[in-house]
Amino acid sequence: MSSIVEIQQLRKTFGSIVAVDQVTFTVGQGEVLGFLGPNGAGKSTTMKMITGFLTPTSGTVKVNGFDIQSQPLDAKRCIGYLPEGAPAYSDMTPWTFLLFMGEMRGFRGQDLKRRVSETVQKVNLEGVIDQSIETLSKGFKRRVGLAQAILHDPSVLILDEPTDGLDPNQKHEVRALIKEMAREKAIILSTHILEEVQAVCTRAMIIAKGKVITDGTPAELEAKSRYHNAVVLRFRGPLPEGVPDILHNVSGVKAIEELLDGEAVNGYCVVSEGGQSILSEISECAKNQHWDVAEVSVDRGQLDDVFRSLTMPAQSLT
Amino acid sequence: MGRIGVIFKRELTGYFATPIAAVFIVIFLMLAGTFTFYLGNFFTRGQADLLPFFNFHPWLYLVLIPALAMRLWAEERRGGTIELLFTLPVTLWEAVVGKFLAAWCFTGIALALTFPMWVTVNLLGEPDNGVILAGYIGSFIMAGGFMAIGSCVSAITKNQVIAFVISVVVGLGFVLSGFPMVLEFFSGWTPQFFLELISSFSFLTHFNDISRGVIDFRDIVYFLSLIGFWLFATALILEWKKAE
Numbered sequence A: 001m002s003s004i005v006e007i008q009q010l011r012k013t014f015g016s017i018v019a020v021d022q023v024t025f026t027v028g029q030g031e032v033l034g035f036l037g038p039n040g041a042g043k044s045t046t047m048k049m050i051t052g053f054l055t056p057t058s059g060t061v062k063v064n065g066f067d068i069q070s071q072p073l074d075a076k077r078c079i080g081y082l083p084e085g086a087p088a089y090s091d092m093t094p095w096t097f098l099l100f101m102g103e104m105r106g107f108r109g110q111d112l113k114r115r116v117s118e119t120v121q122k123v124n125l126e127g128v129i130d131q132s133i134e135t136l137s138k139g140f141k142r143r144v145g146l147a148q149a150i151l152h153d154p155s156v157l158i159l160d161e162p163t164d165g166l167d168p169n170q171k172h173e174v175r176a177l178i179k180e181m182a183r184e185k186a187i188i189l190s191t192h193i194l195e196e197v198q199a200v201c202t203r204a205m206i207i208a209k210g211k212v213i214t215d216g217t218p219a220e221l222e223a224k225s226r227y228h229n230a231v232v233l234r235f236r237g238p239l240p241e242g243v244p245d246i247l248h249n250v251s252g253v254k255a256i257e258e259l260l261d262g263e264a265v266n267g268y269c270v271v272s273e274g275g276q277s278i279l280s281e282i283s284e285c286a287k288n289q290h291w292d293v294a295e296v297s298v299d300r301g302q303l304d305d306v307f308r309s310l311t312m313p314a315q316s317l318t
Numbered sequence B: 001m002g003r004i005g006v007i008f009k010r011e012l013t014g015y016f017a018t019p020i021a022a023v024f025i026v027i028f029l030m031l032a033g034t035f036t037f038y039l040g041n042f043f044t045r046g047q048a049d050l051l052p053f054f055n056f057h058p059w060l061y062l063v064l065i066p067a068l069a070m071r072l073w074a075e076e077r078r079g080g081t082i083e084l085l086f087t088l089p090v091t092l093w094e095a096v097v098g099k100f101l102a103a104w105c106f107t108g109i110a111l112a113l114t115f116p117m118w119v120t121v122n123l124l125g126e127p128d129n130g131v132i133l134a135g136y137i138g139s140f141i142m143a144g145g146f147m148a149i150g151s152c153v154s155a156i157t158k159n160q161v162i163a164f165v166i167s168v169v170v171g172l173g174f175v176l177s178g179f180p181m182v183l184e185f186f187s188g189w190t191p192q193f194f195l196e197l198i199s200s201f202s203f204l205t206h207f208n209d210i211s212r213g214v215i216d217f218r219d220i221v222y223f224l225s226l227i228g229f230w231l232f233a234t235a236l237i238l239e240w241k242k243a244e
């Protein structure tokens, strides 16, 4: 896999604030890289440097081999960018705005019109195509922003919170669109929605305080979770006596957490030591004890748990 | 059509898509008429020329052009579209020039709409139309000077009110430096060359020559290099603080 976006030692400071600190990574064709991180982590700032809007304090960005600083026009031609908040000229309509963006990208005449109409269909803008952008709802504005980003079929897509403000149906469609485009592009997106990472990203990067904390597939991230390979046990009918004590004695068990059904406890989550597989041990134990088990399942791990434990200072962890 | 042209077209249609165009043109025409007929004694002078009309242009532009220019870059900043613009394959210079030309051209349209004034003098007498043409050219090119100043100031701040006030003050400096009152203040105790330097920077000095029908190459060069200078400054400022 050849890398399309190459980022080396990227750093950006605003006065005394270090917004992005020595970030290095590459993204290849077919990859969808998700930026995760708390507010102010430096996700948008990194994207602004990749797209050539901000000049890095130090470090380099290469897109398709073009350096964004020394060959900005060549690099920018390959990039489609949805900035945070999806800005657009509010006095225009989606139609005139997209025509303008297309013209700026060098398209003219029939080719331009065809491209714009196709893109409008892709992001479902037909209904508001002649309405002034100023009066569009947040979700439609976001779709206009998305449309201009993919208009020229760029090999690199940088999307800053692409599904923010979209309704569930639209979220689903935009994710499907991203997945569909992913094959021939390199895509970087930022999001606060963890399920989105699982749904569309082939790779996820958690950034906090300007630094990359982890970088891996969503599955690898889940494996870092305390709940990775934890076993969930739910009981039918009344809870047998002394279950936690018995489970504690099973090898590989680290902790037992109660699962609530409303007020009452109806099961336990058995956390495994170091993420090892303990399913067979637990089911063995349940059989020996003749427990009336309704459900036994294995947790893959929860991203939000990983996110919290990696981005929050240790003392505030419960 | 190059990228400058694409930006130019978008900006110019932008003026007409909002009430800005109508408001600006109506006020420009009203003020131009009022000044000329009431303050300029257009009729009682008994002369068939447009001198009283052109004489007021520096003052009109001083207030009206900053009102137009203040949104040039401030608006891009406020709406975040500056981020779109500068992540497109376009150079800073193309964007600065495209936006400036559109704004300048728009003032040109407002100016052209004062043609009834020209018709009137031609009905009333036999003016020297060459002088009038020179007046129009001079006025237009001076408007470019004011606009370039406004463009630069608007690049500095996101706040349009501040942009307006600063542009008026800077513009006033360029107008007043040729004003007899100001020159008298300096004369006598400053060296002659300093006096000439101040007045050579004045819009009035250069514009007065042109509006009397004397199109001096140097006056044109003065305005054009002034425009070039302020646009260059605009680009520098944008490069320096476009993200703020």
Ligand SMILES: Nc1ncnc2c1ncn2[C@@H]1O[C@H](COP(=O)(O)OP(=O)(O)OP(=O)(O)O)[C@@H](O)[C@H]1O
Pocket (backbone or CB within 6 Å): A014, A017, A018, A019, A037, A038, A039, A040, A041, A042, A043, A044, A045, A046, A084, B243, B244
């Ligand atoms: N123009 C600027 N001037 C000063 N500081 C800035 C500027 N832009 C960003 N910052 C700072 O840089 C840091 C990173 O901001 P950034 O917008 O990249 O965060 P983010 O990860 O995108 O956050 P969010 O999830 O809220 O969008 C923040 O501390 C922010 O205050």
Ligand SMILES: [Mg+2]
Pocket (backbone or CB within 6 Å): A043, A044, A045, A084, A160
């Ligand atoms: Mg952000």
